[in-house]
Amino acid sequence: MQRTGTVSQEAAQQPGQQAAHAALSLDNITCTFVSRENRAQRYTAMADTTLNIAPGEFVSVVGPTGCGKSTLLNVGAGLLQPSSGTVRVFGEELTGLNRRAGYMFQAECLLPWRSALQNVVAGLQFRGMPEGEANRLGEEWLARVGLKGFGDRYPHQLSGGMRKRVALAQTLVLDPDIILMDEPFSALDIQTRQLMENEVLDLWSAKKKAVLFITHDLDEAIAMSDRVVVLSAGPGTHPIGEFVIDLPRPRDVAEIRAHPRFVELHAQIWDVLREEVLKGYQQTKQRA
Numbered sequence: 337m338q339r340t341g342t343v344s345q346e347a348a349q350q351p352g353q354q355a356a357h358a359a360l361s362l363d364n365i366t367c368t369f370v371s372r373e374n375r376a377q378r379y380t381a382m383a384d385t386t387l388n389i390a391p392g393e394f395v396s397v398v399g400p401t402g403c404g405k406s407t408l409l410n411v412g413a414g415l416l417q418p419s420s421g422t423v424r425v426f427g428e429e430l431t432g433l434n435r436r437a438g439y440m441f442q443a444e445c446l447l448p449w450r451s452a453l454q455n456v457v458a459g460l461q462f463r464g465m466p467e468g469e470a471n472r473l474g475e476e477w478l479a480r481v482g483l484k485g486f487g488d489r490y491p492h493q494l495s496g497g498m499r500k501r502v503a504l505a506q507t508l509v510l511d512p513d514i515i516l517m518d519e520p521f522s523a524l525d526i527q528t529r530q531l532m533e534n535e536v537l538d539l540w541s542a543k544k545k546a547v548l549f550i551t552h553d554l555d556e557a558i559a560m561s562d563r564v565v566v567l568s569a570g571p572g573t574h575p576i577g578e579f580v581i582d583l584p585r586p587r588d589v590a591e592i593r594a595h596p597r598f599v600e601l602h603a604q605i606w607d608v609l610r611e612e613v614l615k616g617y618q619q620t621k622q623r624a
């Protein structure tokens with residue numbers, strides 16, 4: 337059993353037991369790259385990292401800038417092969433792309449020459465779904481993300497928030513069992529961002545998929561998640577804290593910040609994160 341709001345020692349001691357029931361299991365992952373600064377050197381971005389996400393669980397990973405959050409997500413997506421360690425998806429070892437996962441990245445990924453609807457249904461068409469059925473599903477998802485009637489607009493005719501909604505529909509229309517999100521809303525203004533966060537929570541609570549959410553915003557991580565994992569600064573990034581977020585659901589991400597337990601959890605997690613953020617900042621300054 338994990339204790340609420342504390343670093344979970346027990347969880348760390350039972351990775352095998354957790355992995356057996358996990359939707360996504362990253363076991364002892366190490367990622368070493370050829371250094372960007374000096375091609376003759378190698379840089380170990382991530383070392384011996386184990387993370388399990390249960391079906392239906394919403395897990396956020398926070399850490400200082402450049403520590404390896406995206407690397408972790410790319411490994412889970414099957415986009416990056418780790419130097420060592422194993423990834424399992426519902427118990428099966430992952431060898432190529434993670435086809436049970438849908439992704440949403442920070443960068444805009446919409447095709448500018450396709451309308452909103454055509455963007456949403458692109459993945460369905462790729463899977464060979466007949467056009468009529470794909471369009472029906474696409475329209476349904478556009479309506480679910482608040483874009484009913486906007487299907488014929490092109491990305492440049494939509495606001496930043498609307499484009500994110502299209503991207504969200506594009507991810508969810510494929511009905512993935514696992515959703516991987518890498519700072520999906522960081523480019524949005526705070527009000528739009530909070531609206532989007534609430535929408536994601538509404539959609540998630542209806543379907544309860546496993547979510548791995550990468551962010552450097554601790555408030556966002558606590559407001560959204562069942563569990564927050566804190567990564568150390570690099571090199572050799574690894575989890576240094578794991579906190580169960582025992583806040584009531586359903587949550588409004590703006591209102592929940594005033595909850596006394598939110599304030600308490602924030603203080604506890606920031607206590608672990610603060611030093612790593614300072615270390616990460618110093619490293620970035622030295623590299624610049």
Ligand SMILES: Nc1ncnc2c1ncn2[C@@H]1O[C@H](COP(=O)(O)OP(=O)(O)OP(=O)(O)O)[C@@H](O)[C@H]1O
Pocket residue numbers: 369370371372379381399400401402403404405406407408552570
């Ligand atoms: N393909 C690569 N080749 C060389 N180094 C890489 C590569 N990918 C990542 N790195 C390095 O690994 C470290 C972790 O990068 P990553 O992008 O995962 O960090 P992050 O925590 O997501 O960063 P940010 O908070 O800025 O989004 C960084 O030092 C980065 O420069």
